[in-house]
Amino acid sequence: MMKKYGLAGKDNKKVKLNRLEVTGNICGEYTEYTISQDYKNTTGENIEGVYSFPIPTTSLITGIEVNLGGRNLKAVVESRDGVLTTLKESKEEGINTLTLEQKDDEYFTVTIGNILPNEKVNLKITYMDQLTYEDDTLTLYIPSVVDPVYYTEDDEEEETEDVDFYLSLLVESYSRMDFKSPSHKIKVEREDDTLSKVTVSKEQTLDHDFILRLRETKSQVAAGMAYSYFEDEEEKAILMLKLTPVLPDIPVEYTTNYSFILDTSVSMEGFKLEEAKNAVLIALRSLDEGDKFNLIAYNEEVYKFSAGGKVKFTKENLAAATEWVEGLTTREGDSTFDALKDAIREAEEDGEENTIFLFTDDNVENEDEVLEYVRSNVGINRIFPIGMDTEVNSYFINKLAEVGNGRPEFIDEGERIDDIILRQFNRIHNPQLDVTGINFGDMVVEKTYPGTITYLYDREPFTIFALVNGYIEGSIDIHGVVDDVDYTMHIDLDKLEIEENSKLIKKVWARKRIESLVEKERSARGVEAEQIKEEILRLSKENSIISSETSFIMMETIEDPVLGIGLHKIVPVDMDETTMKNLARGYFLDEAAYSFDANIREKMASTGLTHKEAKNAIRYDRDNLLRVLAKNQQADGSFLNLGEETPEEILETTLRALLAFLVGSETTSIYLNNVSKALRYIIRTLIEEEKLITERNYMLFRVAYDLAEKKNLMKERIRDVQKSLVSQVSDLKYKESLEEVGALVTSATPTQKKFITAGTLNISKSSVENAHEIFERDIKSNITNIANIALAKAL
16 A cells, blocks of 8 residues: 555544644745645554655655644754764653654655544644656646544544545636646646646545646747845846757767776675666667767676677677677676776777766776876867766765766666666767856856766757846856857847746755765765865755755744743654655655656656555556667667568568657657657668558558657658659559648647557557566567567556
């Protein structure tokens, strides 16, 4: 059963829930909401109250408040060292404390003290989170509350009563949004295009997760929001600017030489090596015609896939490289330095730019020597180091990326690295704006987040925060270069509908700053590291945002009947350091674990599974099925079952796999290269094998082509090749029937295209039966079955 909110006694007797209220606001893609619950002890006896609550991985708690028997307890953010000291002193003096425990990945409990018979309790918990973003749609998930099962004084279970329920969310958006909820009936009241109120009628309740979807009615290249306030009698503002650049369609010259270095020392045993292998297999299938690559593994020695240097990306070399990677095992020893030297020397011999990916979890003993070597020899090459768990030497990983002109990534157990690799290759293979400068016009900008902006990627959403002294007005020019051609993005702020006065923007700004400082802290030492810690502490306390340097204590307010004032006293919260750390572990969704956690949250919401069960269940979800397909794409872009050799068989399997990527409503932009290569393969096959241009094949191709266009997964060179196919079709003797098929598909709605796909490929619900059995067989022989399951789950 999915973890939910709820108050109970230590003997698990439920306390009667009378009223449930959810209020909050959504600002752009960020949200802060409060769940307020009124309970009454109807058990007829004293109970020790235990409140249970989940914390989704991307969330942070920004408030906890308990009202019990005239006592008011409210969470206050203080320094972690101070909290630990206070807790130690309280235990020595025998002062009562509250206890907060972590039960599993996302589930926490807190004891709130003795609840007398018929006594009422109010609990409020406030979260800050980021909405998931897929296919122009933002999604908010609010976990459910325990089913209200009540007990009488005779310990007999009463019938469930209706709970007084109220939900209200104020939505401040960049542009007009359409609202839908698959879980509850909602009412939407609009003040204007950017300000709306969403409510849920009282006859409903939160016995299942609340899901709200917000879809942009029209995509925008630039949109903005601002929060204005006064500080020291001076007007200030925080600008939140969302950019989705549509870069010019310039032929991109990208790096075509790759080195993949895998640490195979004993410490990589288990998930770390498996994830690293998966990442490399996905990366290899993101290569294209003309690319060259080599693979390097190391433990006590260095091993190369090709001792003679890089090999061309061909069907034969891909198959051999896949077998080589899958056969890697761990051994004692560490030769990180030697492996990096080999990759850099090989790049020097090639005389061309080289992109190096390093997957490791090791602490490097001679790190200064390694970093100095890389700094002196990296040249025009780029190094992307990926730390395979949280205990990895983050200082070394960050510094290696810095001196290697790359970008670091970190991944924990249970998180997915596939998406990082796919996204990185999309960036390498597609237009990007190399930012040379940002001109904020007449605005006085004190700070920005990110502090430095190096790249903007084609059609990839990017958010800039700016702390402005004074008014937000005028325009912003982002100057840069797209493939050696000067390019400027001009944003006229006066023409944007900028929604103001959302306090949430200030909290988002603070949380982003804290995240940035935590990353900076990874590569800082000495005085600089201490200064960063002090700044994190200041931002956390000022904005009530828990962080790596802070934790909660409870402040109790008691009204003095004589003096008529509130007296305050500290009530320590007893929790171990691991729980403190996990309370502060939330990250926004541009982190490595985003897509994996988003999938888990959606699975939990739709099935009621626990976090752990959902992690296992998503193995058979569309998202994972698509990764399996991507990992098994051939060098020429085709998909095939082991043993298939004829053009007819391979074309059929490729059409099914390609459509599996495209028919769903989710965003599949990370599969841009996989889709492009599959389309190119299909077009070339149809041109070369004219007999395969049947009405059925041509219709399926046109469905795939149109869906790829709709999802912005189309490259200009694919359009050029497609023109040759259209020209060839016009010369065939049965061109009229083919052109009718093409016209039919073009005029069909997205839903009709799905029906066409399902009917033509005979896909139904039965296709997903016994899906788990597929993974017990040889994957390479079941690509068609995996594609069918992925199609069925979307259709």
